[in-house]
Amino acid sequence: MEEVQQILSLSKKEMEKSLEHLKTDFSKIRTGKANPNMLDTIKVEYYGVITALNKIANISIIDSTTLSIYPWERSLLSSIERALINANIGFTPMNNGEAIIIHFPPITEERRKELVKIAKEEAELGKVSIRNVRKETNHLLKKNKNISEDLLELSEEKVQKITNTYIHQIDELLAGKAKEIMTI
Template identity: 55%
Template sequence: MNEEIQFILDSTKESMQGAMEHLEKAFIKIRAGKASPAMLSTVMVEYYGSQTPLSQVSNINTPDARTISVQPWEKSLLPEIETAIMNANLGFNPMNNGEMVIINVPPLTEERRKQLVKQAKSEAEDAKISVRNARQEANKELKNLDISEDRLGNAEIDVQELTDTYTKKVDAILGVKESEIMKV
């Protein structure tokens, strides 16, 4: 019986860890004023008739904290890259110097910072919902096991402790991201 309970706890922990990883990936895309190649991770470029991620057709670098440079492997892609960045609606105004596309990352306004914090809180809430769903699923599976009330109660307490731990982790990551966004 203990093996079944342990299996449920392990799979629940795995689900909750997955929610954390998803949250961290979502937070990478929320820019905090500093230029980062990850800001362009969602940009897709028309390349030989198919939509291709920008990172697969060019080198993306950050020469300084306010600039992103995109150097395509084929110079003929420069106009497509420029158009794709503008169409991605990231708030960037790319410039083409004939060799590469240069993007100056504008400093964030107070209003934009507040929007980004709101977006970060929304992502964090989604992660908490995933954690709670994992808890709910685990409790459902535990109730289906043929175990004593005491064992069931103890297992449910373990699941709740996991839930509390991961909820605190989400709050901690959100706090760090929030201060990162609001720092001028």
């Protein structure tokens, strides 16, 4: 019985990782509002070391469509600007000598619909990941010779309930993200 609990616990942890990964992916999808998380993937060369932008600069929201990036050292302005341009995120950074300003143009209705489709694709990938964890967990349970058939059946039902819970959470995240994207 203890082995079953360990397997179920490991399964929950793996599904939680999938959910957190999806949340991270959702935070990178532009919603029409400026969000510092959109720049989390930007890396800048800092004294020969590739470093995350948020580790070498303060990123703040000026208004709903504008971000400002104040580096800890002014000498990094050109490196940050170059990294933003090379990242090809679709925005032109403006360097004013003290900070880099990024203005996000409004999103068209057509682009909003495309972004919702992208969010749906990400959500589906998250669901597939969770289903794969379920499949691996059921395989581990079946492979274990110390588990009776009744216990195996109960365990598989528990795995399915856990899976359904995480799938439902993904559906809720997707609904919230779609609403956020479509809100002007």
